[in-house]
Amino acid sequence: MSATVQTLEAMERPPVTMSSRLEGELLEVSMGPQHPSTHGVFRMNVTLDGEIVRKLKPVFGYLHRNHEQIGEQTTYLGSMPYTDRLDYFCSMSNNWAYALSVEKLAGIEVPERAEYLRVILAELTRLQNHASLLGFLLSDMGAWGTPLMYAFREREKILDLFESLAGSRMMCDYMRFGGCRVDADDNWLAGARKIVDRFPKFLDEFEELILGNEIVIARTQNVGKLSADLAISAGITGPMLRACGVNYDVRKVDGYGFYPRFKFRIPLGEHGDTYDRLMMRALEMRESVEILKQALAQIQPGAIVNPKAKIRAFRPPVGEAYGRIEAPKGELGFYLISDGGPNPYRYRVRPPSFINLTVLEDLCLGHTVADVMVILGSVDIVMGEVDR
Amino acid sequence: MIGTGILKGMGVTARNFVGSYFEKERLITVQYPEERSPLPENYRNFPFLIYDGEDPQAGLRCVACKICEKECPPQCIYIVKSDDKKPDYMGKPQFYPKVFDIDISVCMSCQICVEVCPFEAIKMDKEFELSKRERFNHLLQRKEELSKPNEYYHGICPTEAADVDAKLGAAAEAAAKKKAVAAAPAAPVLAKPTGPTGSTSAPASS
Amino acid sequence: MESLEQIKARAEAAIPGAKIDIVPNLGPANQPSLLIDNEHAPAIAKFLRDDPTLRLDFCSNVTGVDWLDRVTKKTVKVKKVVEGEEKEVNEPIEERIPGYLEAVYHLFSMAHKHGPITIRMRTRDRGEGARLPSLTPVWRSAEFQEREIFDLYGIRFDGHPDLRRILMWDEFEDHPMRKDYVQPDDFEWEPTPHDDVLARAKQHYAPRPAEQELRPS
Numbered sequence: 001m002s003a004t005v006q007t008l009e010a011m012e013r014p015p016v017t018m019s020s021r022l023e024g025e026l027l028e029v030s031m032g033p034q035h036p037s038t039h040g041v042f043r044m045n046v047t048l049d050g051e052i053v054r055k056l057k058p059v060f061g062y063l064h065r066n067h068e069q070i071g072e073q074t075t076y077l078g079s080m081p082y083t084d085r086l087d088y089f090c091s092m093s094n095n096w097a098y099a100l101s102v103e104k105l106a107g108i109e110v111p112e113r114a115e116y117l118r119v120i121l122a123e124l125t126r127l128q129n130h131a132s133l134l135g136f137l138l139s140d141m142g143a144w145g146t147p148l149m150y151a152f153r154e155r156e157k158i159l160d161l162f163e164s165l166a167g168s169r170m171m172c173d174y175m176r177f178g179g180c181r182v183d184a185d186d187n188w189l190a191g192a193r194k195i196v197d198r199f200p201k202f203l204d205e206f207e208e209l210i211l212g213n214e215i216v217i218a219r220t221q222n223v224g225k226l227s228a229d230l231a232i233s234a235g236i237t238g239p240m241l242r243a244c245g246v247n248y249d250v251r252k253v254d255g256y257g258f259y260p261r262f263k264f265r266i267p268l269g270e271h272g273d274t275y276d277r278l279m280m281r282a283l284e285m286r287e288s289v290e291i292l293k294q295a296l297a298q299i300q301p302g303a304i305v306n307p308k309a310k311i312r313a314f315r316p317p318v319g320e321a322y323g324r325i326e327a328p329k330g331e332l333g334f335y336l337i338s339d340g341g342p343n344p345y346r347y348r349v350r351p352p353s354f355i356n357l358t359v360l361e362d363l364c365l366g367h368t369v370a371d372v373m374v375i376l377g378s379v380d381i382v383m384g385e386v387d388r
Numbered sequence: 389m390i391g392t393g394i395l396k397g398m399g400v401t402a403r404n405f406v407g408s409y410f411e412k413e414r415l416i417t418v419q420y421p422e423e424r425s426p427l428p429e430n431y432r433n434f435p436f437l438i439y440d441g442e443d444p445q446a447g448l449r450c451v452a453c454k455i456c457e458k459e460c461p462p463q464c465i466y467i468v469k470s471d472d473k474k475p476d477y478m479g480k481p482q483f484y485p486k487v488f489d490i491d492i493s494v495c496m497s498c499q500i501c502v503e504v505c506p507f508e509a510i511k512m513d514k515e516f517e518l519s520k521r522e523r524f525n526h527l528l529q530r531k532e533e534l535s536k537p538n539e540y541y542h543g544i545c546p547t548e549a550a551d552v553d554a555k556l557g558a559a560a561e562a563a564a565k566k567k568a569v570a571a572a573p574a575a576p577v578l579a580k581p582t583g584p585t586g587s588t589s590a591p592a593s594s
Numbered sequence: 595m596e597s598l599e600q601i602k603a604r605a606e607a608a609i610p611g612a613k614i615d616i617v618p619n620l621g622p623a624n625q626p627s628l629l630i631d632n633e634h635a636p637a638i639a640k641f642l643r644d645d646p647t648l649r650l651d652f653c654s655n656v657t658g659v660d661w662l663d664r665v666t667k668k669t670v671k672v673k674k675v676v677e678g679e680e681k682e683v684n685e686p687i688e689e690r691i692p693g694y695l696e697a698v699y700h701l702f703s704m705a706h707k708h709g710p711i712t713i714r715m716r717t718r719d720r721g722e723g724a725r726l727p728s729l730t731p732v733w734r735s736a737e738f739q740e741r742e743i744f745d746l747y748g749i750r751f752d753g754h755p756d757l758r759r760i761l762m763w764d765e766f767e768d769h770p771m772r773k774d775y776v777q778p779d780d781f782e783w784e785p786t787p788h789d790d791v792l793a794r795a796k797q798h799y800a801p802r803p804a805e806q807e808l809r810p811s
């Protein structure tokens with residue numbers, strides 16, 4: 001962290017040296033981009049009055065690689081592996097969102113087994129994303145290591161499943177337009193069932209570890225409150241929106257995939273503070289386990305890819321489509337315009353964690369610097385997706 | 389009472405600490421490189437080229453059609469097609485790649501080249517200990533380093549390789565039959581088997 | 595949900611002077627959009643947000659699209675005097691459509707759980723006239739996304755509270771998502787170059803010893 005001292009009223013005054021008194025003056029601190037709790041290369045220009053945040057401007061772009069331009073220069077299929085790199089914690093749901101949008105654009109049907117596999121993988125992704133988020137959040141609060149390691153232990157088991165199916169732990173590149181790439185055999189499904197059945201045990205333990213903890217409660221309750229009106233207006237999605245008590249989940253609203261076939265509930269928060277956001281993740285994991293149990297029981301053998309979908313020389317008809325799914329971090333959408341060529345004319349990603357940062361300043365104002373880290377952690381960002 | 393939550397958390401930590409000595413589920417790490425967990429069959433890393441028969445350069449299945457070069461998203465394959473046709477290991481004249489380079493510092497292991505190759509010539513490898521000293525020359529894999537025998541493929545992906553061999557064998561048989569039918573009225577010559585029939589060299593080496 | 599025609603009729607009745615066109619979308623997705631005029635855009639947006647049957651309170655996705663100058667070829671029937679006779683002949687004409695930038699908003703309703711309604715605005719041209727009214731006062735979620743459009747496409751949004759570059763650094767000059775953006779050629783030398791990269795790499799770098807060694811032919 002580098003610090004320059006400035007008063008906002010008289011910027012032209014020569015800078016005050018660090019040894020002088022700071023009373024009544026505002027201190028501008030640049031937090032990040034290299035900071036362990038900014039979850040990547042993210043910078044915030046924070047103006048402080050003592051410990052209290054008076055102004056906060058996020059600075060993006062350290063990981064910007066113009067993903068959308070790359071997407072417009074490669075073929076439709078060629079963008080699929082690049083979507084893995086958006087939110088690198090949840091490559092499966094990124095794949096799904098992109099595949100779904102292209103399927104909308106070209107009007108491709110997906111066979112039943114492939115839809116089940118997609119649901120299973122997306123929910124497993126949600127489990128590991130939320131578990132590791134809770135771990136990260138706690139390490140932001142100062143519980144270095146221990147909870148994070150427990151979370152990563154569970155995540156590791158799910159990543160092993162991904163590896164044995166898709167060939168890679170994080171860069172899965174698993175879905176294709178009109179289906180999935182490789183089929184899951186019975187061994188894999190049995191392994192998945194085993195992990196899903198044991199997951200609630202981990203959740204119980206984890207909740208015991210953190211959720212009753214007085215320090216966690218003191219650090220999170222009434223910190224970073226977000227009102228439902230502001231959340232809706234600012235386009236906040238995902239667990240962060242539901243923590244404010246707004247019942248909006250794309251899985252229920254759009255009913256994409258086979259989600260209407262499953263029975264699950266949408267947990268809702270009440271206060272919209274950091275504690276609710278944290279609880280929301282814990283509760284959502286329980287619902288995901290429910291979905292997974294049903295999906296793993298219902299899945300039937302069958303084709304995994306629509307034979308009409310082409311791998312090479314794929315050219316969707318002229319038109320445009322916006323497709324979206326409920327990714328672990330919020331609504332992940334892809335907006336595609338086709339001009340009939342092999343590349344999309346316009347390829348746009350709606351990144352949930354980028355838009356969820358819109359209200360970061362509103363959340364942090366009036367809180368201390370230490371709370372900024374906790375609030376940022378509870379927003380759940382991944383810079384690969386924020387900066388694209 | 390204040391503090392019970394913290395004590396409970398401590399209990400969980402203690403349970404995990406003791407448990408990690410007895411329960412396999414609580415200790416999932418291994419001491420690499422002394423211990424290694426087995427790689428799953430679907431694991432993929434970087435592509436390699438398959439050859440049949442004895443001579444790596446004559447037996448390459450790749451016919452330099454350049455489809456993979458065109459489809460590779462980060463454009464890390466570089467192929468120069470030969471001007472002439474050389475007999476492959478079966479004696480059938482084919483084009484061959486004069487240069488076939490893959491820059492594995494750019495390759496993102498996406499497997500698209502494998503999916504688009506019509507000749508089953510390029511497959512994903514499992515070699516992951518690839519640290520090199522120099523970025524340009526050492527991380528650029530030339531044709532010679534990329535060529536690996538079909539037995540190697542059988543060693544790393546037994547089921548997939550068996551499928552591929554069966555498919556190629558069936559295609560070769562069908563082609564041979566067709567040729568035999570076409571040749572039958574003219575003269576009863578022996579139909580020469582065409583295409584690679586790797587199934588003859590199927591036993592896995594590993 | 596109402597059809598786009600109904601929305602268009604009601605919005606035009608509610609806001610005097612507003613002009614809305616329906617842009618068809620022929621693909622299988624079939625998501626047609628409303629093209630709203632720039633002058634009344636904030637009023638139309640407010641109408642869409644506050645109208646009790648629509649309640650499009652959630653602006654999900656905001657993005658820019660660049661359309662270059664296009665020439666479309668059409669054949670039209672024209673009357674012509676051919677060999678002393680008046681005849682109807684098919685004649686190809688070229689129509690030049692000047693380029694423009696477009697901002698596209700995807701709206702949903704969290705209250706009624708419907709959507710999407712797509713609205714779009716077009717700038718006058720791709721140069722000085724690339725200005726649009728900002729819809730950030732209506733939907734806060736447009737704040738960062740309009741900044742991103744300003745950064746990557748160069749549309750200036752009038753009325754935006756904090757219009758700065760967001761992903762590129764402040765001193766950067768061009769707009770990298772435009773279709774006619776020219777990439778800088780001081781990229782890293784790569785050993786497996788292709789087509790135009792190869793040509794530009796040759797132009798930019800004197801051949802390295804490594805390159806000669808790599809390409810003996």
Ligand code: SF4
Nearest residue numbers: 450451453454456505
């Ligand atoms: S590897 Fe396959 S796709 Fe690539 S050039 Fe050789 S034959 Fe063609």
Ligand code: SF4
Nearest residue numbers: 460495496498499501
């Ligand atoms: S794996 Fe992907 S990136 Fe690597 S060479 Fe093949 S197509 Fe290219």
